[in-house]
Amino acid sequence: xxxxxxxxxxxxxxxxxxxxxxxxxxxxxxxxxxxxxxxxxxxxxxxxxxxxxxxxxxxxxxxxxxxxxxxxxxxxxxxxxxxxxxxxxxxxxxxxxxxxxxxxxxxxxxxxxxxxxxxxxxxxxxxxxxxxxxxxxxxxxxxxxxxxxxxxxxxxxxxxxxxxxxxxxxxxxxxxxxxxxxxxxxxxxxxxxxxxxxxxxxxxxxxxxxxxxxxxxxxxxxxxxxxxxxxxxxxxxxxxxxxxxxxxxxxxxxxxxxxxxxxxxxxxxxxxxxxxx
Numbered sequence: 001x002x003x004x005x006x007x008x009x010x011x012x013x014x015x016x017x018x019x020x021x022x023x024x025x026x027x028x029x030x031x032x033x034x035x036x037x038x039x040x041x042x043x044x045x046x047x048x049x050x051x052x053x054x055x056x057x058x059x060x061x062x063x064x065x066x067x068x069x070x071x072x073x074x075x076x077x078x079x080x081x082x083x084x085x086x087x088x089x090x091x092x093x094x095x096x097x098x099x100x101x102x103x104x105x106x107x108x109x110x111x112x113x114x115x116x117x118x119x120x121x122x123x124x125x126x127x128x129x130x131x132x133x134x135x136x137x138x139x140x141x142x143x144x145x146x147x148x149x150x151x152x153x154x155x156x157x158x159x160x161x162x163x164x165x166x167x168x169x170x171x172x173x174x175x176x177x178x179x180x181x182x183x184x185x186x187x188x189x190x191x192x193x194x195x196x197x198x199x200x201x202x203x204x205x206x207x208x209x210x211x212x213x214x215x216x217x218x219x220x221x222x223x224x225x226x227x228x229x230x231x232x233x234x235x236x237x238x239x240x241x242x243x244x245x246x247x248x249x250x251x252x253x254x255x256x257x258x259x260x261x262x263x264x265x266x267x268x269x270x271x272x273x274x275x276x277x
Contacts, residue, residue, distance in 0.1 A: 003042045004029075009083070024079075030072070031072065046090055054073065115132050118132060123188075123192040126181075129185070130181040132219065132225070136225040137174075137175035137177065138246075142223070144248075146202055146211060148200070162248065173246075229246075
């Protein structure tokens with residue numbers, strides 16, 4: 001199969017999110033051009049081909065960062081697995097080691113300040129306040145928040161039904177303040193925005209489902225609120241595996257980026273409690 005045809009088929013039927021499809025599409029077309037320039041075919045991609053490609057990506061003035069190279073490799077491996085099966089994926093570690101970056105999480109005071117900036121009783125103000133509260137108190141990704149339907153909110157059980165990455169479902173608690181602000185928005189704000197029979201919780205000014213781009217205009221880096229959710233839970237004594245479930249991480253290793261917080265908390269307890277500290 002020609003690389004371009006395989007790529008198009010993978011992007012259309014590979015079960016990818018919109019954001020992943022966009023990123024993988026760019027990465028895979030760059031790889032396809034690289035293969036074409038060297039007269040190589042997709043079914044001939046092996047460990048040596050990938051090693052040559054990674055080496056080229058990491059050299060020169062326009063070399064890519066470790067995270068960008070890792071993403072390209074992930075895209076290529078996903079394409080090969082989808083097109084030819086798992087046996088066709090070279091079993092070799094090629095991605096450069098990425099520097100460990102700790103999540104930049106706002107403090108509780110900074111969160112409070114951010115939320116308090118959204119003032120007023122207009123439908124959009126009520127929507128924005130409820131949205132910010134949910135992003136922080138439920139640890140939602142932007143895409144998860146805007147994908148919420150009315151049926152996903154259970155006030156009686158104080159819970160949200162969330163559809164995460166890869167179609168993975170989870171239930172997360174609905175905190176008291178988030179429930180209050182969401183209830184207020186649904187009662188006093190959303191009816192003024194609704195057009196027709198839209199089921200989305202969060203609506204745009206035109207009555208359509210809110211887009212993630214609007215969320216980014218409201219708060220420049222909405223993912224920091226998710227980091228704050230995890231960090232503040234861990235500082236409060238929550239177990240990493242509980243946080244893993246709440247965040248919707250498939251692997252505990254993804255959640256362990258927050259373990260530095262746990263180490264700090266344990267150090268404080270030790271310094272306060274141990275006679276030899």
